[in-house]
Amino acid sequence: EKVMTQSPVTLSVSLGERATLSCRASQSVSDNVAWYQLKPGQVPRLLIYGASSRATGIPARFSGSGSGTEFTLTISSLQSEDFAVYSCQQYNNWPLTFGGGTKVEIK
Amino acid sequence: QVQLQESGPGLVKPSQTLSLTCTVSGGSISSGSYSWNWIRQPAGKGLEWIGRINTSGSTNFNPSLKSRVTISLDTSKNQFSLRLSSVTAADTAVYYCARDLDYGDNWFDSWGQGTLVTVSS
Numbered sequence: 001e002k003v004m005t006q007s008p009v010t011l012s013v014s015l016g017e018r019a020t021l022s023c024r025a026s027q028s029v030s031d032n033v034a035w036y037q038l039k040p041g042q043v044p045r046l047l048i049y050g051a052s053s054r055a056t057g058i059p060a061r062f063s064g065s066g067s068g069t070e071f072t073l074t075i076s077s078l079q080s081e082d083f084a085v086y087s088c089q090q091y092n093n094w095p096l097t098f099g100g101g102t103k104v105e106i107k
Numbered sequence: 108q109v110q111l112q113e114s115g116p117g118l119v120k121p122s123q124t125l126s127l128t129c130t131v132s133g134g135s136i137s138s139g140s141y142s143w144n145w146i147r148q149p150a151g152k153g154l155e156w157i158g159r160i161n162t163s164g165s166t167n168f169n170p171s172l173k174s175r176v177t178i179s180l181d182t183s184k185n186q187f188s189l190r191l192s193s194v195t196a197a198d199t200a201v202y203y204c205a206r207d208l209d210y211g212d213n214w215f216d217s218w219g220q221g222t223l224v225t226v227s228s
Binding site: 001034036041043044045046055089094095096098101 | 169215218
């Protein structure tokens with residue numbers, strides 16, 4: 001199975017600053033990567049699919065890039081509601097697999 | 108906008124079977140080319156895809172869980188269900204139901220809010 005590795009595990013960022021999250025695949029997954037935002041007790045939210053396409057209703061401050069084995073989620077200017085855990089997922093191969101997550105916390 | 112909601116016991120004894128149901132509202136579970144999935148997240152760990160069922164009743168499972176998992180669809184109730192047999196403490200997790208497209212584009216565009224299941228005697 002394709003292993004997805006996210007880094008860092010925790011990212012401390014100030015309000016208004018830029019956050020850059022990384023996701024690496026153990027083998028190429030083309031551009032078949034999605035990103036999600038997870039908050040305790042809330043419905044997980046799809047942010048990005050196809051490595052770089054924003055899902056419906058997602059603010060422009062969220063952007064995704066990458067292909068092959070290296071992927072990045074960038075939040076250009078962190079808002080208070082953006083502090084959460086972010087998870088990447090590959091859907092190039094079965095079984096579908098996720099990264100371990102990056103927690104974005106307030107610095 | 109479709110909404111999903113998990114339900115079921117929050118506590119299951121070791122060696123027993125975990126049973127959860129996902130109720131879909133705001134749309135028919137049998138319309139469109141979607142598959143209906145179960146995903147879980149143990150505390151402090153990443154998400155793990157368990158398996159899925161499409162509207163034709165075809166299923167896919169994670170090989171790591173395949174021998175213990177059953178997923179079924181009840182279109183009359185707009186629900187789908189998970190059964191996980193022979194559970195151990197390692198199956199303690201928040202369990203989510205989610206929707207993806209049936210063919211390719213297997214990202215999850217709609218999720219339930221999750222339900223915590225603890226395996227303990």
